[in-house]
Amino acid sequence: MPNRRPFLAAALLLPGLARAQAPEPWPSRPIRILLAYPPGGSTDVLARALAERLTAAFPGASFVVENRPGGGAVPGTLAAAQAAPDGTTLALGNNQTHAANAAMLRDLPYRPVEDFTPIFRLAEVHxxxxxxxxxxxxxxxxxxxxxxxxxxxxxxxxxxxxxxxxxxxxxxxxxxxxxxxxxxxxxxxxxxxxxxxxxxxxxxxxxxxxxxxxxxxxxxxxxxxxxxxxxxxxxxxxxxxxxxxAVDAWFGLFGPARLPQAVVEKLAAVLPGLLAAPEMVQRLATLGFTPAPMGPTEFAAFQKAELARWAALVELTGIRIDG
The missing domain is CATH 3.40.190.10 (Periplasmic binding protein-like II)
Structure with a gap:
């Protein structure tokens, strides 16, 4: 009679292997929000207010702003594009990083649409x-x-x-x-x-x-x-x-391309409430920001329209920042 013990042992191990290979719930590790601007400015204050409230919204998680300033906001944005799409790296981008730079710079090392996942538009400034x-x-x-x-x-x-x-x-x-x-x-x-x-x-x-x-x-x-x-x-x-x-400055949350849909959905579900909270509205108002909530699908369409708008502006004005 064949020895069934190896098969029995393997069968008993399978549930453990399945548990070991199952994706860990998000968020379960610290999450950094990359910002291509220096500390202290209004954009930095917005990012830190967002990180603080996201940390409160996801018990046990921590959202931390990481400043990567300089180079026309290109290096910091490139770092976000190259990050692993595992939900541990997000980026607070704006009209410069995700629209204007594509029109202004002939050799932009990242693609504002293909290399990112739009999550949520947060605010605007006139x-x-x-x-x-x-x-x-x-x-x-x-x-x-x-x-x-x-x-x-x-x-x-x-x-x-x-x-x-x-x-x-x-x-x-x-x-x-x-x-x-x-x-x-x-x-x-x-x-x-x-x-x-x-x-x-x-x-x-x-x-x-x-x-x-x-x-x-x-x-x-x-x-x-x-x-x-x-x-x-x-x-x-x-x-x-x-x-x-009437060309507003706008600010939104992005992730690297191929960010899991579950992460996008979790963030998009909590952000409207965070932006509408009276203390957040007041905080934004003191900085001159107007809440401008926009979900992932609408935000993606908005960004593409902004790319077209900035391309037209550059064609009209002839202004470039790389010669």
Whole structure:
């Protein structure tokens, strides 16, 4: 009679092998959120607020922000694209990392769509065009008329920045004579606009809102879909005749390509509630962010539309950051 003991032993081992090979539940290990920007800025504050609330939402898990700044946000974003798709690495991306860079850089080492899994759009920030309080231009049309007649100077927070591209689209579409004055960041650009060193600056709204409220800057248009309740005298760009300038900065959560659908679904299920929590809404408001929740499918379509929008802006303006 054949010896059945080896077969019996193997059968007894099979359930253990199945358990050993079963995928571990997510999240069961620390999760890093890669951020291609330095600590301390508003994007970093957003990332840390998100990590804190995700840690609370998933008991036993820890979400930690890892800053990878520099290089036009390319190296940090590339690191996220190259990470293992096991749910232990996510990325907080934005309009630069996942749309504009593809149009601005000819040799971008990652693919914004194919190399990532869009999980959830989180928030947005509007851009606004401001002029010195002493400027004779009271409307965007008056500023354009001045630019056509005698020329003007406009600041930006850097060559290839959103402030540069949006302002240059205004210059090109309205046929203005204008000189670009780039700065290293928005702080000095704001200071020189207040002082009248330059004639105009397209800034993120949080950067200038206090100066507009204090009367030190005049806002001629903002990229919001409707007028702001707290400053109803400021027209939207659409109302001012320049709807093409309503290009928001946006922020979203991504994973590497082939991120398990279960991970995407778990995150997408909790994020709407986290963004809607009163303390999170207040935190975002203090930074100038507006919650802009968008689930995975809608976010993926939105990102593709943004890629097309930025490609058109670069074609119109001719602005590139790699020559």
């Amino acid at each position: 851009h606004a065009l401001v002029v010195p309080a002493s400027s004779p231009a009271k409307t965007l049309a008056e500023l354009a008329a001045r630019g056509r007649a005698q020329g003007l100077t406009y600041a930006s927070s850097g060559v290839g920045s959103a402030s540069h591209v949006i302002a240059e689209s205004f210059v090109r579409r309205e046929g203005l004579k204008a000189t670009h004055v780039p700065y290293r960041g928005g702080a000095q650009a704001v200071t020189d606009t207040v002082a009248g060193v330059v004639d105009a600056f397209v800034s993120t709204w949080p950067q200038v809102v206090t100066l507009v409220q204090d009367g030190r800057l005049r806002c001629l248009g903002i990229g919001a879909p409707a007028r702001l309740p707290e400053l109803p005298e400021i027209p939207t760009f659409a109302e001012a005749g320049a709807p093409y300038m």
